[in-house]
Amino acid sequence: MAVISEHGSGGSSSGSSNEELRLKDQNEKNLQNISTVPEFFAHKNIFVTGGTGFLGTVLIEELLDTHPDIGTIYVLVRGKRKFDPNERISRLLQKPIFQKFNEKSLAKVVPVVGELSEVNFGFSESILNELIDKVNVIYHSAATIKFSSPLRTAIKTNVTGTMRTIELAKKLKNLSAYIYLSTAFCNSNNRGLIIEEVYKSEFDPYDMMKMAEDDAKWEDFTDQKCKEIIKDHPNTYTFTKNLSENLLMAEMSGLPAAIVRPSIVYGTWEHPMKGWVGNANSGHLGYLAGFVKGIFRTMSGRAASIIDIIPCDFVINSSLVMGWYVGTHKVEQLEVIHCTSGEVNPLTLREFCVIMNESVKRHPPNTFVWKPSTKLRNGWRYNLxxxxxxxxxxxxxxxxxxxxxxxxxxxxxxxxxxxxxxxxKAFDYFLDKDFRYSFKNALRIMALMHPSDKKRYNFDSSLCDWSEFFVRCLIGVRRFYFKEAAETTEWHRMYWRVFNVIHYLGFVVLFLFIFGICALLFGLTIGLALSLAIWGFLVWL
Known part of the structure; x- marks a missing residue:
């Protein structure tokens, strides 16, 4: 386990130590007074992977918003047949969150076609040289986030892909910062308080990358063989993200690099707009979209378990702050922070379901197939x-x-x-256990931020009101995903009341249907008793 030092500010037994601490604090304060996040990004050129994903899209918007004089934002785009890279970026920049920017600002977002796991991303020599000459900051957020991804695919994308960004970072003539967007779940094979350090993997990341390139290693590669490798990791995603962190620790020592570990990413709290959810099919947002329409009506997990949720803009804010931090402070080894909520603003699964149900009742969608409501169930009850x-x-x-x-x-x-x-079912692993994440490094770095940055680039989840947050996300799903009105009108409330009556009338119809069958098969007396028992069970279920 790599130990990352923390800056202390406590007392000392000697006068010289006190003086050293005083001078150190004064230097930090002086730097705070002259250094801000927007100033750091002025005239910087950025290289972004994963820019077309949910997090990446908000990252690009927030980069454009940091400073009017930000340089070029190079976005790695896969070369797909029938998809022109410029057209993909053009469609990306047509999303509502980019409407406030003029053409000059949007022209700073430039696609570069390449493959994440290929040497030099498969770039031509001219593009590679341009990046080496001009890029100052790298944001690496691309990954396969599917828990069920085959191990070989996960290694090539998450580990080898990270190695390619490291190789580029080391070639840059003027590297100011390298930020890797990891996941708080990369250490979910551990128990107790998970600290902001890189946990050593049992497998060497270099060996795993070599294995991924050897076709013979994957002949007759069974699920059992996969389990023998990932061991106590719940899936290939967390396993390979942990390998990537080990790779960064080995390769980026002494360089301005940091890891940001978000938990479950939902919509935005405030920036670039309240409740932005993108296409609402990333991670747990897909559940929210189905819930809004009454399609997904149950969850599995312990009622007292903490569901560690974080707004998308908090993740991006923390990433921008870490870019500023490692770019303006002397960093001896890799900095790691958690962008989580469980330790400072815990939300239980029971509270999560209550808030979801209350939020949709206050702000129902235009239409739904069933009354939106969710409830915790486990074991056979959940499956049935x-x-x-x-x-x-x-x-x-x-x-x-x-x-x-x-x-x-x-x-x-x-x-x-x-x-x-x-x-x-794959996600149930994370909802059935209490994962606790240290927040010390994040708090230490927050304390060094300029007051204006603390307000604009906030990622302190203790300030987040979960009830208000879910209202914003729910309205965001309505507005941006289902293309419905953002405003909740009296018509919405009337529709909810009418459908609520229909919902309970459905219980009556269900009973009459069951009673009709049972009475036909067993007679009125036995049929009535049996139908009441079956109906009561289904209502309880």
Whole structure:
């Protein structure tokens, strides 16, 4: 485990030590007075990976917003057939969060076509030389975030891809900062308080990268072999993110580099606008989008477990602050911070469900297929509820999809539900255990920020009101994903009341349906008792 020193400010037994501390504090204060995040990014050229993803999109917007004189933002874009890179960036910059920028500012976002895991990203010599000459800051956020990704794919993307960014960083003529967006879950194989250090992996990242390039190693590679390698990691994602951190610790010592570890990323709190959720299918946001329409109605996990959620803009703010910090302070070894909420503003799963249900009641969408409501269930109760009230309705909806060619463009409702179920079961690991994340390094760096930066680039989750936050995210899903009105009107409230009545009438219809069948099969007396028992069980379920 790599130990990262922390700056102390406590008392000392000697006068010389006190004087040294006083001078050190004074130097920090002097630097604070003249150094701000916007000033750091002025005239800097940035290289961004993962720029077309949810986090990456907000990162690009926030970079443009830091300083009017920010330099070029080079965005790594994969070369896909039928997709022009310039067109992809053009579509990216047409999103609502970029509307406040003029053409001159947007022209600073430049795509560079390449593959993350290839040597030099597969760049031409001229593009590579341009980057080496001009780039000052690297933000590496690209990754395969699927928990179920094959191990070889995860290694090539998450580990080898990180190595390519390290290689570029070391070639740059003027490297000011390198920031890696990791995940708080990369150490989820540990228990107790997880501190802001790099936890040593049992496997060497260099050996794993070599293994990924050897076709023979992957012949007859079974799930059992994968489990033998990742061991107590819950999936290939957390395993490879931990390997990437080990790689950075080995390669970036003495360089201005930092790791930011966010937890579960939801929509934005305030910047660039309240409740921005992108395409709402990243991570747990996909659950929120389904919940709003009454499609996803249950969660698995312990009621008292902490669900560690963080607003997207807090993650980006912390990343920008870390760029400023390592770029303006002498960094001896890799800096690591958590961007989490559990230790300073805990939210339990029980509270999460209550807030979600209250928020959608206050701000219902234009339409929904079922009354939006979520509840914690576990074990057989969760599985049975999911089968009866998620899978069976999805199968019923699939029939007209198949017969008449309506519905979702690439998959049936059942296929979407099956994929969702697989994803949520993988996520259950993180909702069934209490992960605690130290916040000391983050707090130490917050204390060094200029007062104006503390306000604008806030990532102190203790200041976040979860009820208000989920209202913003819910309205964001309505507005940006489902293209509905942002304002909640009296019509929305009337629609909710009417549907609420229909919802409870549905219980009556359900009872009459069950009673009709039972009475037909067993007679009125036995049928009534049996139907009441079945109906009561289903209502409880």
């Amino acid at each position: 509820f999911f089968f009866l009230f998620h899978i069976l309705p999805a199968l019923a909806y699939t029939i007209p999809e198949k017969l008449f060619g309506i519905g979702m463009p690439r998959h049936t409702a059942y296929e979407y539900m099956r994929v969702f179920h697989k994803g949520t």
